Amino acid sequence: MATSVAAALAAELGLRTAAELRPATEAGDAPPLTRTRSAADTPPVALAGAAARPDALPATIRPPRTILPVTPDIAALLPFGGLATVTAITGSRRGATSLLWRLLAGPTRAGAWCALVGMPGRYPLAATAAGADLHRLAFVDAAGPRIADAAGALAEGVAALVVPSDGLSPAQARRLTARARKGGTAIVWWETRPVAGPDARLEVARVRWRGLRVNTDRRWGAGRLHACELDVAAHWRSGGGHRARVWPYGGEPQGNVVELRPKGGRR
Amino acid sequence: MSVQATGTPSRTLVARLPDWDREDAAAFAPVLDAVDLLTPYVEVLEPGAFAVPLRRGAGGEAAFCETLIDTVAGLVDQDCVTGVADGLFAAVLAAREGRIVPPGGDAAFLAARDITDLRATGLVEPETCETLRHLGITTLGAFAALPGAAVAERFGPQARRAQLLAAGRPARPLAPRPADPDLTVATVPETPYATVDQAVFAARPLAERLLALLDGRNLTCTRLTVTARAATGLTRRRTWQVDPAATAADLARRVRWQLEGWLLSSRGDACGAADEHRTGAVTALELTPGGLLDLIEAGRGLWDVKDPATARAEAALRRMQSLLGPEAVRIAAATDGRGLTERAGSAAWEAEAPPAPPRGPWPGALPDPPPALAGTGEPVDVLDAAGTPVAALARGGLSATPATVALGGKRIPIVAWAGPWPVSERWWSPAARRYTRLQVELADGSAALLVCERSRWTVGGWYD
Numbered sequence: 001m002a003t004s005v006a007a008a009l010a011a012e013l014g015l016r017t018a019a020e021l022r023p024a025t026e027a028g029d030a031p032p033l034t035r036t037r038s039a040a041d042t043p044p045v046a047l048a049g050a051a052a053r054p055d056a057l058p059a060t061i062r063p064p065r066t067i068l069p070v071t072p073d074i075a076a077l078l079p080f081g082g083l084a085t086v087t088a089i090t091g092s093r094r095g096a097t098s099l100l101w102r103l104l105a106g107p108t109r110a111g112a113w114c115a116l117v118g119m120p121g122r123y124p125l126a127a128t129a130a131g132a133d134l135h136r137l138a139f140v141d142a143a144g145p146r147i148a149d150a151a152g153a154l155a156e157g158v159a160a161l162v163v164p165s166d167g168l169s170p171a172q173a174r175r176l177t178a179r180a181r182k183g184g185t186a187i188v189w190w191e192t193r194p195v196a197g198p199d200a201r202l203e204v205a206r207v208r209w210r211g212l213r214v215n216t217d218r219r220w221g222a223g224r225l226h227a228c229e230l231d232v233a234a235h236w237r238s239g240g241g242h243r244a245r246v247w248p249y250g251g252e253p254q255g256n257v258v259e260l261r262p263k264g265g266r267r
Numbered sequence: 268m269s270v271q272a273t274g275t276p277s278r279t280l281v282a283r284l285p286d287w288d289r290e291d292a293a294a295f296a297p298v299l300d301a302v303d304l305l306t307p308y309v310e311v312l313e314p315g316a317f318a319v320p321l322r323r324g325a326g327g328e329a330a331f332c333e334t335l336i337d338t339v340a341g342l343v344d345q346d347c348v349t350g351v352a353d354g355l356f357a358a359v360l361a362a363r364e365g366r367i368v369p370p371g372g373d374a375a376f377l378a379a380r381d382i383t384d385l386r387a388t389g390l391v392e393p394e395t396c397e398t399l400r401h402l403g404i405t406t407l408g409a410f411a412a413l414p415g416a417a418v419a420e421r422f423g424p425q426a427r428r429a430q431l432l433a434a435g436r437p438a439r440p441l442a443p444r445p446a447d448p449d450l451t452v453a454t455v456p457e458t459p460y461a462t463v464d465q466a467v468f469a470a471r472p473l474a475e476r477l478l479a480l481l482d483g484r485n486l487t488c489t490r491l492t493v494t495a496r497a498a499t500g501l502t503r504r505r506t507w508q509v510d511p512a513a514t515a516a517d518l519a520r521r522v523r524w525q526l527e528g529w530l531l532s533s534r535g536d537a538c539g540a541a542d543e544h545r546t547g548a549v550t551a552l553e554l555t556p557g558g559l560l561d562l563i564e565a566g567r568g569l570w571d572v573k574d575p576a577t578a579r580a581e582a583a584l585r586r587m588q589s590l591l592g593p594e595a596v597r598i599a600a601a602t603d604g605r606g607l608t609e610r611a612g613s614a615a616w617e618a619e620a621p622p623a624p625p626r627g628p629w630p631g632a633l634p635d636p637p638p639a640l641a642g643t644g645e646p647v648d649v650l651d652a653a654g655t656p657v658a659a660l661a662r663g664g665l666s667a668t669p670a671t672v673a674l675g676g677k678r679i680p681i682v683a684w685a686g687p688w689p690v691s692e693r694w695w696s697p698a699a700r701r702y703t704r705l706q707v708e709l710a711d712g713s714a715a716l717l718v719c720e721r722s723r724w725t726v727g728g729w730y731d
Contacts, residue, residue: 094713094731096731097640111574112577113580115596121640121641121642122639123611123637123639123640123641124600124613125599125610125611125635126636126637126638127599129635130636134598134599134601138584138596138598139597139598140587140595140596140597141594141595149591150595153583153586153587154583154587156579156583157580157582157583157584157586158580158583158584159576159580209714209730211685212682212706212707214682214683215668215683215684217668218668219664219667219668220665220686220687221684221686221687221705223683223685224633224634224685224686225714226634226636228636228730248636
């Protein structure tokens with residue numbers, strides 16, 4: 001039964017046997033939706049490479065296996081030019097949710113599953129407006145101790161996992177990070193309590209809402225809120241900071257695409 | 268499926284077994300199985316009669332009828348009469364005398380038929396046919412020639428539909444046979460299952476049996492209906508969307524979630540009753556596959572879109588569902604509605620059908636970007652410069668220029684604002700709703716959408 005079906009399938013679809021396929025799978029280890037690091041992005045990942053690099057990373061940080069693509073405005077803020085390993089977003093800042101949706105826009109558009117654990121009250125259509133694909137965004141209802149259970153179950157599966165940091169104890173957070181690094185899942189901490197050592201910490205320095213007017217002495221106010229401008233500061237674990245201006249909902253004025261101003265800092 | 272999809276109108280073949288016992292539905296299944304080998308789309312009209320679509324212009328209709336009659340006669344040793352026409356109604360009538368109506372000849376064929384044949388539509392009563400005969404309308408052609416509005420007025424909409432059929436208009440495409448009845452697997456234990464564990468223990472081999480059955484027919488299912496019969500006589504049923512590649516363990520897990528919910532809720536109902544174990548006991552368990560797909564078709568879909576990362580992510584989400592329950596993983600989507608909360612629907616992932624996509628433009632809905640946090644609904648006061656509350660007027664304006672917002676005991680000045688945009692929905696029905704919306708930017712840098720309904724302001728959502 002089953003074997004004859006398999007044989008029929010193989011014959012109709014022109015499949016090869018597993019033995020023939022093996023070299024191909026070994027060569028292309030990374031899933032097709034993720035972007036593998038190219039030599040142009042960062043120095044090669046040879047064993048000697050880490051020591052030879054001028055800004056040598058601590059030994060614990062290895063280049064991540066999978067880097068999820070992100071939109072160009074966000075890419076300037078992340079160390080590997082894409083979403084990887086551990087990122088933190090300061091949740092107390094205004095505009096942080098918009099930044100989160102913009103961050104997830106790239107991965108979900110590329111077809112990678114992203115999950116939000118224990119973050120109620122988020123309005124999903126704002127994610128659509130920021131460019132995320134809701135078909136690839138799972139909202140997991142969990143509260144209290146179940147957040148840790150849920151995050152643990154998802155840590156080695158979904159491509160990106162958003163977890164509020166106060167849902168986990170520091171020890172649980174460390175375990176989760178370790179598992180995520182091993183499994184190639186990108187963790188995004190929704191930082192309601194500071195977490196130790198994210199690869200990048202994104203903080204909305206300033207948010208400006210565009211479209212509303214002062215409308216003095218009017219009974220009917222003209223205008224409407226049509227865009228928002230975020231000044232985002234990124235602090236990388238490897239040192240150095242970056243600032244970028246992000247327009248999560250579009251409406252960006254011409255000629256001001258993405259302004260990347262690397263700070264002198266510790267370079 | 269493809270019968271409806273193809274643009275060209277198709278021909279319909281109806282086969283009848285005149286001597287078939289009308290009550291004997293179960294024995295008819297092998298006949299249908301045999302016909303399945305000739306054509307995949309079979310609609311069962313009644314036990315002893317079925318319809319099959321044919322492609323127009325394929326030719327060889329007579330030869331196909333011969334094959335069909337031979338197949339059926341060889342299987343059940345009964346006479347079989349076939350009729351072919353463009354529409355189903357004409358084909359049913361043609362099958363009474365074993366005729367093949369030429370393409371496009373439906374109207375001419377029907378016009379000469381006696382008016383009593385109208386009953387074959389199943390839409391009119393014998394009395395109606397008798398009345399028509401007394402009115403001097405003795406053939407279907409004469410009936411079809413009557414003005415449609417007059418027929419609808421005199422005999423009602425059913426007769427009007429019957430008139431359209433009598434005029435040779437094709438009414439509907441054939442509906443292919445749904446899940447084969449014998450694909451349902453069931454288990455009836457000697458002692459009812461009182462606990463979930465007992466039932467799930469039985470569900471696993473049941474799911475394996477179902478998959479083996481489907482596998483043997485080169486099929487896979489995209490829906491699974493779990494039916495449980497309780498000792499009280501209650502039957503509960505729920506349909507799940509399942510992955511075509513689901514394993515027996517996946518299916519058994521669906522059964523487990525289902526039973527957990529049912530047994531718990533029935534215990535809750537019978538709280539305090541002496542025989543509370545009995546009320547929740549399951550006496551029979553049935554699994555019915557739905558949305559059957561050819562295995563090759565299903566596999567093609569899988570290999571085209573599912574890469575290993577997606578498969579891994581979905582496996583993780585399913586594991587999560589088994590931890591926190593199927594309702595815990597939700598997928599959101601835009602759906603019909605004007606208000607913020609109406610516009611966003613959500614459904615449990617794979618357990619419920621996703622919300623329907625918006626069918627209309629919904630004028631009056633706020634354009635993007637929407638607030639990022641919604642549903643808090645905290646009460647708020649909008650005050651003017653003098654500190655008196657601002658009211659939204661019936662004509663769509665405000666009673667004064669808003670200057671501050673009082674929220675939770677704090678007064679925050681308004682820096683910029685826009686609106687109000689009034690909405691008046693369903694004024695004709697008891698579900699009528701009137702509200703107005705105002706966007707404000709506050710001095711502390713936050714921006715909010717305020718909603719005023721029944722002269723009370725609340726926060727509809729925060730821009731964040």
